[in-house]
Amino acid sequence: MSAPITILWLRRDLRLADHPALIAAAAHAHETSGRLLPIFIWEPGVFAGRRASANRTWFLRESLRELSRELEARGSMLLEVQGPGSSALPALVQHLTTSGTAANEIALFFTRDHTPYARARDRAVAELLAPRGVSVHATRGFTVVEPDELLTGGGTAYGVYTPYFRRWLERVSLNNERPLAAPATLPPPPSLKLPPALQPDHAAIERAAQPTATVALLPVPGESAARAAAERWITAARGNGVNGYAARRNTLADEEGTSRLSAALHLGLLSPRELVSRLLPLPPEREGERSGERLWVSQIAWRDFYTQVLWHAPHAARSSWKPAYDAIEWDTREGTFNAWCDGRTGYPIVDAAMRQLRETGFMHNRARMITASFLTKDLLVDWRKGEAHFLQHLVDGDVAANNGGWQWSAGSGTDAQPYFRIFNPVTQAGNFDPDGAYVRRWIPELAALKAPAIHAPWAHAAALAAAGITLGVHYPEPIVDHAVARARTLEAYARAVKGLPAPRGE
DSSP states (O other), rough: OOOEEEEEESOOOOSSSTTTTHHHHHHHHHTOOEEEEEEEEOOOHHHHHTTOOOOHHHHHHHHHHHHHHHHHTTTOOEEEEEEEEHHHHHHHHHHHTTTTOOOEEEEEEEEEOOHHHHHHHHHHHHHHHHHHHHHHEEOOOOSSOOOOOOOOSSSSOOOOOOHHHHHHHHHHHHOOOOOOOOOSOOOOOOOOOOOGSOOOOOHHHHHHOOOOSSSSGSSOSHHHHHHHHHHHHHHHHOGGGSSSHHTTTOTTTTTSOOOOHHHHHTTTTSSSHHHHHHHOOOGGGSSSOOOOHHHHHHHHHHHHHHHHHHHOGGGGTOOSSSEEEGOOOOOHHHHHHHHHHEEEEEEEHHHHHHHHHHHOOOOOOHHHHHHHHHIIIISSSOOHHHHHHHHHHOOOHHHHHHHHHHHHHHTOOOOOOOOOOOOOHHHHHHHSSSTTTHHHOOOOGGTOOOGGGGGOOGGGHHHHHHHHBBBOOOOOOOOSSSSHHHHHHHHHHHHHHOOOOOOOOO
16 A cells, blocks of 8 residues: 655664654654655665775674664664665655555655765755655754854864864754654554665675674674663763773773774764763863863764865865875885785884784774874875775774874874874884883784884894894884985975975986
8 A cells, every 4th residue: 555655764874862864754754644664775885886895894784784673673674775876766766656655755864974975976866856756854963063064253164173172062062952762663664575676786795794804803783782882981981090081092002992982983873962962061070171071072073073174175085185285296106005004014003003903994093193194204105095995994984084084194184283293103102002012912923022122123133132033034124214204205295385396316
């Protein structure tokens, strides 16, 4: 029997709790005495594109399986459809209409996504569905503050984080909306059989979802695991002293020092608004700049900040936010880049982080800064190559945050460190892995060394001899001399920024 149908298009919002699009779609279905049809579209770029990640596809597929079970428990279902969305949705609407499944009203609800690709896709979908009489409704839910909600006093986008964060906190405090509860029941779905052209290629998805990382080291997929992890984390974030987030967040070897919720936030297994609402407003005694709650909330704000950067400057997805930096003469030797990818640079802190990425699909944020600085400013390799490598491996690989972090390290983006500020990897290792536990975990061939030798083995011949370690045999010699590399980078950056030609012979 035909009835009005409300389509809920799930994308990076794979949860039931605090889900404005879900609540609005369910309410619309009730009001029209219609059916609710939750769908997920397998876009080719998600599992087969050049920026696809087997680790992320596995996490997505497993999270979808849990979401499907939870929807069924509430009287609904999840329909998986083959993409791309701009062709699949019009085809689905056509099928619902011609098959007699839908009555005279079809509505589409979804959570706004803000990447350049998502915006173009969603515009195309709306334009294609309008002539078919489909009403399209986009809601908030991916960010805490929408990317077009905050502008500077001059009416421009924010390019510096600190003033953005102050305004962000003000906006969050003013809104302070209570998170939406997960619905106990949902309107029933229509009875529907997809035509072959819209059915997902499950074999291809299965092949694409074979993780390159060790499965046991990947985050547990699904909303229920994410919510349990968030509960543990919120308690820890309020801690004081040596056990609090403020004291532990930069310690590379401390696996409990950060929340590890980034993958869940990327797929929308958790609502960023709900997480922030659990920690704000801060009690007066915890309002200081260095309180654990404020520091962690600021990480959510960084996510919103980079989202609004890409919203206002979509060119930054493929080129430097500061155009002058596109003129840098990068080192294009593949051997150098491959050594970095494989954790064979001879700088233990860099190699440990790259091996962690390969084995777990995760890297500590401090390690991301160290490895990105090393690639762009010690090896003088184009930041876009590092950005793409991270996206291929990170379970939490978010286009805006990944791009923003890489451009920050390269000096080419918003709020970037000056190009002449170049991390010394040995100094960074001493500061954030003081006893060498992190390096020892990921580079077992150096486990017999103690700090400081484990962070600069080439400078400690006696320690190497005592441990029976020969550089070039058991572990690589340094791929570059940091001081020499730093001088080369300063020259290359200065030429680009000043618009000078490359010297003769280069």
